[in-house]
Amino acid sequence: MIERYxxxxxxxxxxxxxxxLYCLSTGLAFYSPYLFWLAIMLGGGPTSxxxxxxxxxxxxxxxxxxxxxxxxxVDFGKTDREWMDKAKYYATNxxxxxxxxxxxxxxxxxxxxxxxxxxxxxxxxxxxxWFPEYVPFSLRAIxxxxxxxxxxxxLITIGAFIIHVYMGVFMVPGSVHAMVSGYVSxxxxxxxxxxxxxxxxxxxxxxx
Amino acid sequence: xxxxxxxxxxxxxxxxxxxxxDTSRDYELAKLIDVTTCIGCxxxxxxxxxxxxxxxxxxxFDNTYQTMPDLEWNYYNLIRxxxxxxxxxxxxxxxxxxxxxxxxxxxxxxxCPADGAIVQYTNGIVDFHQENCIGCxxxxxxxPFNIPxxxxxxxxxxxxxxxxxxxxxxxxxxxxxxxxxGCLHFGSKEDMKELAGKxxxxxxxxxxxxxxxxxxxxxxxxxxxMYVLHDIDHPERYGGLPKNPQIPLLVRIWKGPLKxxxxxxxxxxxxxxxxxxxxxxxxxxxx
Numbered sequence: 381m382i383e384r385y386x387x388x389x390x391x392x393x394x395x396x397x398x399x400x401l402y403c404l405s406t407g408l409a410f411y412s413p414y415l416f417w418l419a420i421m422l423g424g425g426p427t428s429x430x431x432x433x434x435x436x437x438x439x440x441x442x443x444x445x446x447x448x449x450x451x452x453x454v455d456f457g458k459t460d461r462e463w464m465d466k467a468k469y470y471a472t473n474x475x476x477x478x479x480x481x482x483x484x485x486x487x488x489x490x491x492x493x494x495x496x497x498x499x500x501x502x503x504x505x506x507x508x509x510w511f512p513e514y515v516p517f518s519l520r521a522i523x524x525x526x527x528x529x530x531x532x533x534x535l536i537t538i539g540a541f542i543i544h545v546y547m548g549v550f551m552v553p554g555s556v557h558a559m560v561s562g563y564v565s566x567x568x569x570x571x572x573x574x575x576x577x578x579x580x581x582x583x584x585x586x587x588x
Numbered sequence: 589x590x591x592x593x594x595x596x597x598x599x600x601x602x603x604x605x606x607x608x609x610d611t612s613r614d615y616e617l618a619k620l621i622d623v624t625t626c627i628g629c630x631x632x633x634x635x636x637x638x639x640x641x642x643x644x645x646x647x648x649f650d651n652t653y654q655t656m657p658d659l660e661w662n663y664y665n666l667i668r669x670x671x672x673x674x675x676x677x678x679x680x681x682x683x684x685x686x687x688x689x690x691x692x693x694x695x696x697x698x699x700c701p702a703d704g705a706i707v708q709y710t711n712g713i714v715d716f717h718q719e720n721c722i723g724c725x726x727x728x729x730x731x732p733f734n735i736p737x738x739x740x741x742x743x744x745x746x747x748x749x750x751x752x753x754x755x756x757x758x759x760x761x762x763x764x765x766x767x768x769x770g771c772l773h774f775g776s777k778e779d780m781k782e783l784a785g786k787x788x789x790x791x792x793x794x795x796x797x798x799x800x801x802x803x804x805x806x807x808x809x810x811x812x813x814m815y816v817l818h819d820i821d822h823p824e825r826y827g828g829l830p831k832n833p834q835i836p837l838l839v840r841i842w843k844g845p846l847k848x849x850x851x852x853x854x855x856x857x858x859x860x861x862x863x864x865x866x867x868x869x870x871x872x873x874x875x
Binding site for chain 1: 701702703720721722723724725726728729730734737738740743828836838839841842846847850851853854857858861864865868869870871872873
């Protein structure tokens with residue numbers, strides 16, 4: 381077994397995930413009357429509304445922490461362009477046609493940046509929604525702009541989130557285990573992140 | 589003046605006809621504010637506070653008569669004062685009773701996400717039910733008149749109820765009862781428009797206010813609080829009454845097409861990954 385995620389990485393991931401899930405559930409309740417039951421399940425509308433922005437700050441804080449941890453691993457490079465060209469083979473499980481990847485492949489990096497910029501946009505628009513009474517009436521056009529931006533940013537992260545959960549739980553077996561225990565099998569590492577495997581395997585096992 | 593099923597048709601041993609028998613009762617109601625006869629006495633503000641059980645506010649002084657700068661969550665009704673100097677150098681001291689206009693197409697109600705927090709009665713009153721309010725203040729963003737006010741302690745939004753509790757039992761709103769000049773009128777929207785029409789004609793014919801008119805803005809479907817203004821082309825002189833109030837376009841988009849695009853995208857995403865799993869299944873690993 382090879383260590384893929386350190387304790388801090390896993391803690392950060394699940395904190396971000398928990399805060400995101402809470403904001404997602406309560407946010408969907410405010411998004412549609414047909415989903416308002418989510419707010420009822422989570423303690424009622426006022427409670428949900430009270431905690432939504434606070435957990436939202438938690439989400440952004442965790443995302444910033446995550447950025448500090450992973451920013452060295454999520455820059456786009458040559459292998460990412462290659463991966464993008466072969467993305468259709470990746471999506472159709474013809475992995476033998478996909479070039480070897482480093483620690484994160486381009487799809488994961490796209491997800492990362494969608495959530496990162498989504499979080500920043502949600503924070504910025506959310507602050508205007510949290511304190512609309514401080515937006516002067518002469519600048520009132522900002523208020524609905526903030527709401528629409530907040531909703532669009534949320535929808536983008538939801539799209540990314542659906543794919544993220546699907547891939548982690550269903551499409552790439554071993555991913556959940558990796559994010560819980562921190563370890564992946566050598567086969568898993570070789571299959572999905574060959575360049576990273578070569579790297580860490582050299583380091584942890586010079587004999588190879 | 590009772591309405592609904594208990595409107596009185598005949599009274600035993602009563603001298604004279606039943607009061608108000610010939611007025612229409614199956615109605616949308618309206619408050620008519622004739623700003624040309626307002627003297628800025630603030631009796632309506634006091635009556636509003638008394639009926640709703642709120643305390644008086646501290647006043648501020650900035651060398652104008654506007655000793656209370658804005659509506660508050662517990663101050664539904666405020667006279668706005670403006671000293672307007674005309675092109676010919678004449679001074680007009682304008683006073684307008686500000687408060688919720690009870691739009692026929694209320695932006696607050698459209699924007700609100702909480703089940704039952706804002707209701708519109710068939711008589712036209714738009715009422716906030718604080719027990720269902722979640723404190724998101726979307727109504728603040730939806731209102732083109734800057735009316736709903738947030739209580740940051742209770743996290744609830746408040747505004748003029750048009751005394752729905754009084755109207756429901758056949759009483760006029762408290763402000764109407766207190767007005768000493770007859771500037772405030774209350775009745776069916778139809779009757780109030782008729783009354784306003786007469787007053788506007790009178791102003792045009794017998795005063796220099798030849799551009800007097802009724803403020804009942806069509807952009808929000810008309811309102812159930814209407815104003816007679818000296819100059820209908822310049823409502824903004826009366827403490828910022830908007831000339832052509834509209835529910836913000838983005839609020840309409842947000843509550844209209846954006847919802848359905850978003851719903852389709854989310855359902856589409858979930859269906860999409862499910863189909864993907866059925867078609868391609870999980871990834872294998874090389875051994």
